[in-house]
Amino acid sequence: MISLLKSIFIDNWLKKFISLILAIIVWFVVDQSLTSTKTINTIGVRVINLPQGKTINGLQPSGLLNRRFSVTITGKKSHLEEISPNDIEIVIDGSDFSSENIVNIEKKHLVSLNPELSISSHINKVIAKTLVINLVPFANEKIPVYVSHPIGEAPKGFQFLDVWPYHLNMSVSGPDEIIKKLKTRGLKLTFNLNDISKSDLERATSSRQKKVVSFFIPEEWKTINLPSISDIPLKIDDPEAKYLRIDFIRSDIIPINFSLPVSIYFPPDYKGSNSPTNITIGNSDLISSQKGLKILNKQLYTKGVSELFVKIIKDMIFISVNMTPGSDEENIDWSIQFINPAVLEDRYVSTMITEINDDELKDMHPTLREEHLRNRFRNYMHRFSLFYADDEPFELTAQLKGKEIILKEQLPNKPNV
Secondary structure (H helix, E strand, O other): OHHHHHHHHOOOHHHHHHHHHHHHHHHHHHHHHOEEEEEEEEEOEEEEOOOOOEEEOOEOOOOEEOOOEEEEEEEEHHHHOOOOOOOEEEEEEOOOOOOEEEEOOOHHHEEEOOOOOOHHHHEEEEEEOOEEEEEEEEEEEEEEEEEOOOEOOOOOOEEEEEEEOOEEEEEEEEEHHHHHHHHHHOEEEOOEHHHOOHHHHHHOOOOOOOOEEEEEOOHHHOEEOOOOOOOOOEEOOOHHHHHOEEEEEEOOOEEEOOOEEEEEEOOOOOOOOOOHHHOEEOOOOOEEEEOOEEEEOOOEEEOOOOHHHHHHHOOOEEEEEEOOOOOEOOEOEEEEEEOOHHHHHHHHHHHHHHOOOOHHHHHOOHHHHHHHHHHHHHHHHHHOOOEOOOOOEOOEEEEEEOOEEEEEEOOOOOOOO
16 A cells, blocks of 8 residues: 555656646646637616717616617636626717717627726627617706605504695706606605604604604605616705605694584575575584574594694684585585685794794795695695594584484494484
8 A cells, every 4th residue: 555655646756746737737728728609698888978968768877778788709718607797898989979870899899897807808709789879869857746645654643744845846867858758747756654653753853742743754765766767766856855744743632622603504506395594403412502503512522633723713613514406305414614714824824933943944935934834724624523532533414304404423333313
């Protein structure tokens, strides 16, 4: 055994060592001289130095086209085996482009993105289909962005109140035809309330007493996806976007500590069997007469509005029983009505501006601040509803019995009483 190892490793060791070195050199030379052919798909195409006022459909802000290209390359096998679409890029100089251009992709168009890959040394030949590039007019416009009603549900303990501002603008650049279409129809921005947690809202205010809580939209949410223009979301650059917020109001119930009058509405073309002058609202445990007025006898509550709003409307709100054309005498419609909403709105805005203690509102331009408050008041009017103390909605049934309209409570999950 020892003699065998001696004959393998020790006898004539110098000749054997030289032979090994020569074999390694031959292998390395042969390996480096071997060539192969490989097709690489989805290679990026970058176009640079386009003529002033021109662009290409599908050209991204990065200078890359939104479509990929395939090339077949021949070169050193040792380097081609590891090459991927991320290692090379096709770069085309468009400085001499006319309206329509046919580009034959050659080796000179390839650029290495991998420092270990040398186009000149490692690639010998490039075969690819011709690339057709058409220039179109370039445009840059302010595109309207409409902030829509959010989707999703508000965090527990809060109700969605409003989103502000409703309308923004953003600068968008690209092919003139696409930009014109975008400017005509505008863009839509929609937020998801499910992305906002209760802890987010609690952090947004320092006081539990503050009923309206504003969640200011993070910068990363202020973007629009436009695949025809950009492969990454575009930022809304309107200066007013810094005010972009979603307002929530705590779901606490607010007592209605005033009497609600009840009145009947008759349209001019009312054609009932009884004359409107003969129809009255009947007294009951729910309805009483007070100084000739019919009053609702019930402790009720509201929510989703502010206490200031309730204070302002207290003397200018009533329940209307609506004797509309074709109304069913067994199921007459009713609604909550406000007297002179414009005056109420002015009072609310004036009070809020006088007593304002919201730093973000203070920073708003006076015109924007007033518009924001007016929209908030209208939102309050739209959502105003009546509730019981247990948070169940208050509902009425109204029926015409002879010449009297009888109002009854429609209790939740219970038969009428």
